[in-house]
Amino acid sequence: MILYHFPHSPFARRVRLSLALKGLSAELRDARAVPEYAAELKRLNPLHTVPVLVDGEHVIVDSLAICQYLERLRPTPPLWPAGLSGAEVFEYLALVDSAVTILLDVGMRYAALHGDSHFPAVREHLVGRAERAFALLGAKVEAKGVANGPLCGDAWSAADIALYTTVAWLEGLPARVATYPTAGVILGLGWAFPPILHTWADQHRQRADVLALG
Numbered sequence: 001m002i003l004y005h006f007p008h009s010p011f012a013r014r015v016r017l018s019l020a021l022k023g024l025s026a027e028l029r030d031a032r033a034v035p036e037y038a039a040e041l042k043r044l045n046p047l048h049t050v051p052v053l054v055d056g057e058h059v060i061v062d063s064l065a066i067c068q069y070l071e072r073l074r075p076t077p078p079l080w081p082a083g084l085s086g087a088e089v090f091e092y093l094a095l096v097d098s099a100v101t102i103l104l105d106v107g108m109r110y111a112a113l114h115g116d117s118h119f120p121a122v123r124e125h126l127v128g129r130a131e132r133a134f135a136l137l138g139a140k141v142e143a144k145g146v147a148n149g150p151l152c153g154d155a156w157s158a159a160d161i162a163l164y165t166t167v168a169w170l171e172g173l174p175a176r177v178a179t180y181p182t183a184g185v186i187l188g189l190g191w192a193f194p195p196i197l198h199t200w201a202d203q204h205r206q207r208a209d210v211l212a213l214g
Contacts (some may be wrong), residue, residue, distance in 0.1 A: 001026035003051040004041045010100055010162075010169040012051040013062040013213055017148040017161045018067045022074045025055065046181040060214035064093065067158055068145065079161070080155030088152045092137070092159035096166050102126050107186035127189050137163065138194025146200065156204075164210070 003019070003026040005012035010160040019026055031050055045052045046062045052059065053066045055073075060066045073077050080086035101119040106126050113119050144151070170193060176183040204210055 002054040003027070004029045004031045004037060004044070004054075005050050006030065007214065008034045008169065008180075010165040011049075012156075013165040013168070014161050015051045016159065016213060017064050017165065017209055018070050018079055020033055020177065020212065021108075021156065021161070022070050024070065024074060060157045064097075077155065079117050079158040081155070081157055083203055085157075086155040089157055089159040092140075092151060093162050094198065095133045095137050095161045099130040099137075100166055100169070102130040102133075103186050103189065103191065107189055108182045111182075111185065123189065127159060127191050131191050132138060134191070134193050134197070138196050141194075141200050151204075156207075160204070163197070164204050167197055168210075168213075171198070171201075175209060 001019075001024065003012070003015060005016070005028060006031060016028075027038070029037040031037045041050065041052055042048050044054065047061065049061070051063055052061050052064060053069065054060075055069075058069070060069050067079055078086075080089050106123055110119075110122075113122075117206050141151070150156055151163065173183040173187050177187070
């Protein structure tokens with residue numbers, strides 16, 4: 001298998017951790033560092049986004065679609081636990097994806113509009129939605145009492161993977177400002193993040209698969 005990725009992308013890292021959980025491997029192709037890989041990515045994915053997984057004749061775009069593919073390719077251990085715990089995973093994914101996408105859109109994709117007189121109101125509305133998603137995630141973690149345990153079911157799942165990679169991405173933004181100016185813009189949006197999510201992430205930082213992300 002081949003995975004087109006950006007090393008710091010929370011969506012691409014989600015797939016890398018899912019591959020590790022399944023005991024699968026893929027050749028990593030950094031589409032930001034190698035022009036040839038960037039061209040391949042654009043040819044394979046009309047949206048020009050990462051991650052993209054190539055497995056033989058199968059080309060899968062979008063991290064959720066890739067994780068679903070891996071789940072069916074190798075069902076054990078599961079990314080989605082059985083029963084209602086598995087359904088709850090999708091709520092975590094929806095909240096995480098909504099918040100991250102908003103920050104990326106407002107901070108990067110709408111950059112050309114930042115000088116418009118109407119933009120502050122748009123920014124306040126959208127960033128407020130991201131903050132409320134983060135707050136709900138924090139409340140869910142606190143209510144479950146899982147500051148020292150998995151989010152859904154009895155083991156590391158797609159919910160843990162999605163939340164951890166998001167926390168790590170946000171925590172890593174300050175160190176990337178010098179080489180990735182967009183990081184500074186995203187930080188400057190002024191969003192708040194519940195401290196309990198950092199506390200929850202602490203328990204996972206020394207996992208072998210997390211350390212392998214680099």
